């Protein structure tokens with residue numbers, strides 16, 4: 433074997449930090465590479481809206497460029513946007529945040545998450561995360577110097593984490609609980625009772641709660657519980673959200689954090705050194721989204737709901753049992769009866785029937801035996817994908833008999 | 834219930850089974866609502882939007898502004914009725930502003946439309962004047978865009 437190592441890596445093998453070297457690669461990335469090699473795939477693996485941002489919002493963004501909004505904004509974000517957000521949170525959840533000191537505009541929910549974790553974690557602090565969870569949570573905790581502690585959830589409780597299970601994982605090092613309901617990848621939502629139990633635990637053990645509510649607007653037939661609106665939780669919850677899912681604005685990179693002044697001050701400190709401010713054009717667009725976007729949000733939610741019902745019914749019919757997901761745009765059916773594990777199922781389904789789903793294990797060990805199917809794609813696509821999945825399951829049953 | 838019609842308005846070929854799943858109502862109930870709506874005129878007709886220019890067939894269209902003298906007791910309705918019964922008239926509206934009736938008229942060629950205007954419409958007793966605008970290009974009709982931009986797949990095939 434020839435030595436093909438380039439000079440610098442020969443000179444030193446600590447070029448990349450230990451932390452990053454040890455960070456496991458995203459389970460989705462691996463699948464992405466495989467997917468790129470297959471043609472004619474119907475993808476149920478895309479975790480973002482298939483709608484283009486509503487026209488009035490795009491138009492506002494374009495107009496902002498024409499008017500020359502091309503400079504840095506205030507670190508915290510445009511005052512009008514923070515004001516609109518304060519009114520929005522007041523109106524929807526009865527929460528009152530001071531737009532000047534308690535709201536920070538970020539580059540997507542992603543930045544908010546990163547800031548929140550970096551702002552609160554001391555080396556070795558533990559952060560409790562329900563498993564399965566959004567791929568970035570454990571990685572973000574590790575990058576911030578903390579230790580992610582995964583708490584298992586399962587089908588029997590519709591993938592909502594139980595307070596008693598969290599309690600069993602609390603140690604002296606526990607600093608915070610990081611939750612995201614409605615949940616990517618399961619579509620689970622939390623009831624008032626379940627949320628209250630976790631709030632009680634946080635108070636009893638003096639823990640912070642980081643609540644990623646990016647899917648708050650995508651709920652079906654239930655009310656979203658905004659975590660900081662629970663009694664006594666506003667001062668110990670860092671609320672993180674954004675416009676990506678509610679207003680189909682993933683590519684704009686715009687989100688926000690709302691929390692007690694102590695936290696926002698700390699987060700802003702990091703934000704001003706690392707990011708300066710969120711994109712100006714996206715901030716102007718977000719103002720328009722809040723002022724005039726309601727009917728478009730409702731239209732999209734209604735459309736997702738139709739697709740959701742369709743997909744869940746078909747999954748159950750073809751023999752992939754699926755609990756009713758009441759939020760986000762994911763269904764999380766069990767594939768255990770096929771005898772395959774998640775990765776095997778997803779890989780074979782892709783190669784044999786050209787349908788992409790994401791193996792549940794990409795979201796944590798408790799995702800084993802499940803796959804994530806996203807219904808943010810057209811009904812005809814969903815129909816065809818399920819037809820193919822049906823065929824795939826029948827074939828594999830015949831083979832194993 | 835409204836949702837059933839919204840779905841049908843988007844896709845006239847949606848089956849009662851599909852609709853039933855989407856709105857979470859039994860098939861029999863969906864079928865009943867549709868039958869009833871067909872009977873009572875809530876659903877007027879099922880049509881197909883054809884992109885005729887694709888077949889090389891293009892009718893000529895004109896938007897005609899008509900000023901008319903209203904009639905005692907019946908207002909504009911009587912004259913409107915006389916006008917909209919002509920098969921050339923595709924749509925007819927009573928509008929506010931500087932003229933009274935707005936007509937969308939369809940013809941095989943320009944000749945056809947001008948003879949409709951000069952021989953049938955303008956000579957009507959209560960018609961005072963007409964202004965004809967020929968349509969040059971159709972961008973959007975009944976909520977549907979005509980010249981669809983080429984579909985490019987902008988989304989990555991898989992995202993977290």
Ligand SMILES: Cc1ncc(COP(=O)(O)O)c(C=O)c1O
Nearest residue numbers: 540541542566616674676687993
């Ligand atoms: C649970 C969750 N949080 C955060 C994000 C990232 O959102 P943003 O685009 O606002 O950074 C996503 C995107 O998929 C998500 O699913």
